[in-house]
Amino acid sequence: MAVPLLSVAAPAPHLIGDKAYDADSLRYWLAERQIKAVIPSTASRRTPYPLNRRIYRRRNVIERLFCRLKNWRRIATRYDRHASNYLARVALAATVAEWIK
Known part of the structure; x- marks a missing residue:
């Protein structure tokens, strides 16, 4: 894929x-x-x-972001039915996860 x-x-x-x-x-x-x-x-x-x-070594930054995104239950289990809604949630969670660190 x-x-x-x-x-x-x-x-x-x-x-x-x-x-x-x-x-x-x-x-x-x-x-x-x-x-x-x-x-x-x-x-x-x-x-x-x-x-x-x-x-x-830069791959580590991406891996840490994925680990922080897994803390968001709605993203980890993919509750959203539509891909556009899921993408919006991932973008929002990634922004907040990087902002809070």
Whole structure:
């Protein structure tokens, strides 16, 4: 599901992901679009891809935001029926979560 999601998102110079996204098909798709994959290689890969650790450390900020969003029960359980309402709640909760910290 990563490729359909990324195809509608705005292009970025880097894609930061975890080991679950270490697939050759995704890496080739990103390379075709001149997007640098900052994804650590899985332990089963014989020749690991190089990893820019300085950029990969920025993933921590995103992970902490998701952890704070999980504290909002309505977002964690997705009570809203419509995607637009859910997106509005996520935006509101993310704003408040970052503001309060």
